[in-house]
Amino acid sequence: MLKKRIIITLTFFDGILFRTKNFRPDYRYTKNFIDLWSIDELILVDISKKKNPNRFLEIINFFKENCFVPITVGGGINTEEYADKLFRNGCEKILLGSNSIKNQTLLKRLSLKYGSQAILQSINFKKKNNEYYATSNNGKNIIQEDSLKIIKNLIKNGAGEILINNVDNDGGLLGYDIKLIKHISSNINIPLLALGGAGNWEHILELFKKTDVSGACTQNIYHFTEESIKSAKNFLKSFNINVRV
């Protein structure tokens, strides 16, 4: 049976690991705290204002050499050449952001070249007048278009998995936006990953119990101790969630 995935998302600002809150960098961590043998997958995002590909590649290399799980990388991937470089350096998947909502040429090209399974498309949502809207520009601008239509178009053009986040929940530790996630997952037929809001293990349990997402992403709670991902998985397992322990 296919397992539910626990995915760690790490954001880097000028080469330093950051925690974010409502999409603003919060404070520093060190990557050495992460329990690399219990995670199922890793997402590395470069949120530096001024991108330095070589510095980011050094970070990718550190993880590539130390944890043998799939690595997705993202943040400022706007050219095929940069994507090629990342794939060649040991990344399984590329994370594309709101740029590919506007222009899907890169998405199409990468998907044809590497297969749709190599493309994780992220969409950041914001709630306005009780409706969910996709956003662009790091969650700042609302896109006035039916969000399901946007997602279906992205899937048609080659997205293999979708990562959704509610900008208002980011770093808030109050739980995932179950309503949003249910709304999306019941309308698409590719793996869906949820990010934003995991404050404790009950939140992840609630996510897996109430929705059929393939994976729970978190950037908040697992960084601190060696054993925490392991114990989170044991906790989920005790509630009959099918995770890899």
Add this chain to the structure above:
Amino acid sequence: MKLGIIDLDIANIGSLESAFNKLNIKYKICKSEKDLININKVILPGVGSFKAFMKKVKDNDLEKKIKEMNINNCSILGICLGFQILFNKSSEHGISQGLKLIEGQVNNFKEVDKNIQTPHVGWNSCKFNLPSKLFENVLDNSDFYFTHSYFASKIDKKFVISRTFYDFNFVSAVQKKNLYGVQFHPEKSQSAGLKLLKNFVDFC
């Protein structure tokens, strides 16, 4: 033993390199037929589309070479798409011919069940079918990382060494004498995956 990893500028060689570095196993990156001279154990990794990958294999004069190595008792391990091209043909982007080293064909999960979610991605368990050196000291039902929308079928069961359940049981690993293939990514499957790669080098 001399280990080669075939690199056609499309597969993710970086992860395999890290895995063998971690295992302290030396390897040679092989981009063409002549790089494979003196190699007697070879890994054939692949991502992307079947058609494009087969074209790369042919353009680099590797089709004949791989078949020749197979006949000459070199051990070959196909990974993911490198596993799929071992079979006769695939339906991806229209029918394309494979290496035909093992009887079988490759189809999309959706051709069997149009409501199935693809790609099949994540950790899933391998149920062993027949004993194989490749799985030596690996526990039955161990989890490996998969990411694919196509699967191999119509394979003689005497070559099937493991199956995996996703809507139905599909073939996740094969062995035909010294020819091995796995649908999953051992290089991305932590300790079980590293063990498998070491087994290939040590015992296969």
